[in-house]
Amino acid sequence: MKHTNRLIHSTSPYLLQHAHNPVDWYEWGTEALSKAVQEDKPILVSIGYSSCHWCHVMERESFENEDIARVMNERFVCIKVDREERPDIDQIYMDAVQALGVNGGWPLNVFLTPQQKPFFGGTYFAPPSWTQILTNLHAAFQANRTQVEATAEELRLHLLRSDVERFRQAPVEAELVAVAQGLYQKLSPKFDAVWGGMSRAPKFIMPAVWQWLLRYHVLTAQPEALHHTLLTLKKIAMGGIYDQIGGGFARYSVDGEWFAPHFEKMLYDNAQLLSLYAEAYALTRDPEFRTVITETVGWLTREMTSPAGGFYSALDADSEGEEGKYYVWTYRDLEEALGEHAPLVAEYYAAQPTGNWEHGQNILTRLLPDEDFLKQQELTAAAWQTILQQTKDTLLQKREGRPRPGLDDKIITAWNAMTIVGLTDAYRALGTPELLTLAEQNMRFLENELLEGQHVYRSYKDRRSHTRGFLDDYAYLIQAYRKLYEVTFNEYWLHRAAFFLETTLTLFFDPTDHCFYYTAHDGEALIARKKEIFDNVIPSSNALMAQNLWHLGVLLNRDDWKEKARTLVSGFSRLIADEPNYMAYWATVYLEMEKGMAEIVLLGADLEDVRKELQREYLPFAVFMGAISDSDLPLIADKAVTDGKTTVYVCYNKACRLPVYTVPEALEQLRHDTPSLSSTQPKY
Template sequence: MTHKYTNALIDETSPYLLQHAHNPVNWEAWSPEVLKKAEKENKLLLISIGYAACHWCHVMEEECFEDEEVARVMNDRFINIKIDREERPDIDQIYMDAVQMMTGRGGWPLNVVALPDGRPFWGGTYVKKEDWMKVLNQLSDLYEEDPGKVTDYARDLAQGIKEINLIPPHENPDLYDKEKLAAAVAKWTTFFDMEMGGYKRAPKFMMPGNLDFLLHYAWAENDIQTKDYVNLTLTKMAYGGVYDHLGGGFARYSVDTKWHVPHFEKMLYDNGQLVSLYAKAYALTQDPLYRKTVEETISFVARELTNENGAFYSSLDADSKDDSGKLEEGAFYVWKAEELQDVLADDFPVFKDYYNINPYGFWEEGKFVLIRNKSEMEIAKMHGLTIDELARLIRSCKERLFERREQRDRPRLDDKILASWNGLMLKGLVDAYKTVGKSSYLEMALKNANFISEHMMREDGGLYHNHKEGRSTINGYLEDYASIIDAFLALYEVTFDKNWLKKAESLTEYCLQNHYDESSGLFFFTSRQDEFVIRRTLETMDNVIPASNSIMAKNLFYLSKHLYNTAYEDTAINMMKAVQGNFSEDISGYANWLHLVLFTQNPFYEVALLGPDNEQDRSFLQQHYLPNTIMAGSDSESNLPLLEKRFVSGETLIYVCQKGSCKLPVKVADEALGQIQPDQDSFF
């Protein structure tokens, strides 16, 4: 296929950047050389940030960046830079903060006009063609006529960008305690939607990190209200249209309050974390809905987001072509009643009630998004079926509809591989293996971990952030190290292969040498080896993905228990002290940190399993929800600190320890379980 235009993005590997490679705009990828070029020519930078699955990014491309009239203005007056936010989260963080400071809101596409050195002075999100051309001409004219005014504003804004990321010093305050935590959680509950789950607002994001902490808190503190809220939310999410009932997996969020109509893009980072969350909830409740959600989501990832080497791709687009060949959000996933009747024939009446092909499930323009709001028992009773008969009928309906759906034009795939997101999915597979026990999940996890080790590790012991078509071009960020360390530690605990523990330790040491900030006690997002614009970010607030520092603090705590390394634990505690002043004011933004509060305020156990039957005992224990426990094991002598001098030939022994001090060993796994969690099973 020949193209009228081709720009410098043609040499990139990011699918998002390649989507723009044939725009008439003279796009370039972010690099120090491009900034030097802008300074040499004294041209403003026009920086546009998005990602491949972003619906409004596609809309703005069609309206503005594919338009020759717009392109002339952009090319004549600016150096134009396109950034994939998923490849360059370090740059995205800076300009997102800038736009939020200027406008009070953010989102993608994120568009910024900056001085040649990268300091921004204007920003916004989606802009229509006429407004876009108008604002670009005005900004360019202003810079030509009054550059001092622009430079002064950019200088002040850059100072603000630095200041909002400063961590004030703490003078060894007392650790955040359970009394403060209970008060903060009580305040948090006032935002909970106790009818539909999530928060009392739309759109609704799933926020797996928040729910993961609340699950831990409910279990640790016997909090029935919080337990009920978590279960309600997990059930409504799995019932909702935000979940793909035919193919498995979750979309990013719902635009309404009942989890019905999603923003249809499907992201690896959501699904990896949600597999972990539902696996843990299944371990605690044994709810078959949670197990089914885990299994179907992993099937989706294996089928649609996994390459032949076991690496995981990034996302599926929200948009796909409808019957008329036009790109439309959700076209691949939604149904009209007539098509459902055609495919399902006599089974349609039951399916209609099960998935609400009625006003409750209606979206727009005659289209329905499948959503549940009744249990199997209610539907079976309505139609005079047994539960087993209903299950067989619905399974048959779903198989036929899935086959029909496969004939549609598919959403576009973002096939770049990101270390951080692969770590999240790897951890999800390990958590699923623990609780569901399918060996295929461990096989997937090991294949992915080996891919990361072989293709995303640098010669100096660090990580790459990205990989595509055999190329890794971007040095790892803290988020990459944090999620991979977390996943490798989890993998060690289900395999007892100490190589994964050693890899986790080695990556941690790399972070301490290249990312640690002595003054704050936290870790910089970017390595000291890499250049940065305006500031080197300290990421501390949890969002849809927990902050890299909060994951890193937990990693250090876990490693301190595995390796008896008190320096690691001291670092983790000091990290928590650096940010705990924010916990009560913004608890949802620090939820992943709060596990450390429970770890330090409640008993935390190290479990050593030694002997020929250690695998059987590990499997039994890990089928239970044990958030306050790490495990190590071996079928022979080991020099790992937790296992050393505890092996007895011919016997399988389980030691339950706290801070290296162990109770007398037991030979029955159920007895060890009783020492760890005497009451919680009956609570749930």
């Protein structure tokens, strides 16, 4: 390589991709920021991530161009930021660009004064536009400095005004079911009744919305909510957004039919979708949902797991310079690979001789439910399953011989913990021991490599990065610990959850508005300190902390934690009611708090068999505790095995019903409070 810049020493795969640009890139840090002040130069902050298609395009077109790089180097201090390693920086400057009236996205290119105040920004720029912007902004900084500084100060003041200040209102005063029905009535007009999801394109899956709708159905026995949720999950699983051959989900669909995805695969999407499909399977026992879970875990273990047990971050959309090339097939490809079965398989996956997508290529997708396809083809389910499995094995083997998409092998704490949650939810629903083994293996990796005392670190690639964890890292870690406890009853996991909850309260909590900062009190000081309120593709870290406070408050009998959760959620209850699409995880926590969580305690030598049988049911408004004989946990300490049998206690707010000895008896006690559990679930 002709050029090598400072990024060669980074732990970020995205920054390493730019290490041989002729641009004199810096990482965000003292060296670059001090240089800007000393030389009185504006700063260019360019933010992206390794699987970002347009980030790659802008690099090829502009950042590898020596003439453009010369202008950047002479006139600006150029800083590259991996948004996944430094979401705190990304949040601030994304807010600034949106305040300027520009639609956000990546790459995000923002120009700052030497004091880090933004004055201009945008996303992708083609080379002629980029060159013109560089020239114009340099001229404006030199000739109109007062105006530039005024714009920057105005943006800084905007950034300092927190979302909490803007959106917190008096709590909603209404009965639970009425509030929930109001949320549903706001969501339901946006449903796409044909293809599932919401009526828009592009389509992001947004798992938190569908998880809330499943809970709403349990609360109200509302059949339409369940119908649309299951329709959505079916259509997604049939679409091109789901990898029909290798498992796992792409980031979003560019159309309204889940057909043509943006082909990058993100760990955080797949982690959440493991949980969502596990819940849907627990509710319906639909074998297709089980297949989705099994194939997605297969992809996770095959392509996304490091030898040490950490989960990688993402796979690029591109291979050989083309988006989706790794995943698509010509009709001839299918004929050569599958021989006599090719016409039947092509029909199943809607593949056409001329292609169903661009350049004669086919995205494998399913237009008919399996039962309709079998009727049409006069096939038995058993015969078709044999052909289908052979097809998947053959095509996967063929595909693995192709040049692979780029792998972002950075290991992020929050996303790994989220995946542990997905795996434990899948383990509860399916009972497959390997899922728990994979989750525990990953937690051991996190404990060995990314946790040190009370400190959580953000990421790992060959070595731990120096970046301390953010609120989502702590929040998902706590959730992962408590989920592991509930499927193992190993109290070590529960004590770790409590330890990091106390730590998070110490490091992130703001008692003035009863909310959590995204960055720790002892973290790097940026020009603004944000509090994450709205769900995005990942649920709000404050909503998740409210849930952690509530669940651990119940599990450990900590009324102070429960009160903090109530205060946090009630402050946003009006916003939840007004914007359920962007507050879905908050809405789930609201339902849990207002309905109340069943406290299910299992005691006895055979509690593991009882736990497995009971947790296979869909019980979203319950927490589980257990011990073979005795325990110091407050909700177990006063309970005992009766008549030498494994005993189940179903309690609410520490008041317990009579102990029972079988799962059907326990479910009968739970059904008394959960109307839809006693109804027959429709099959889709």
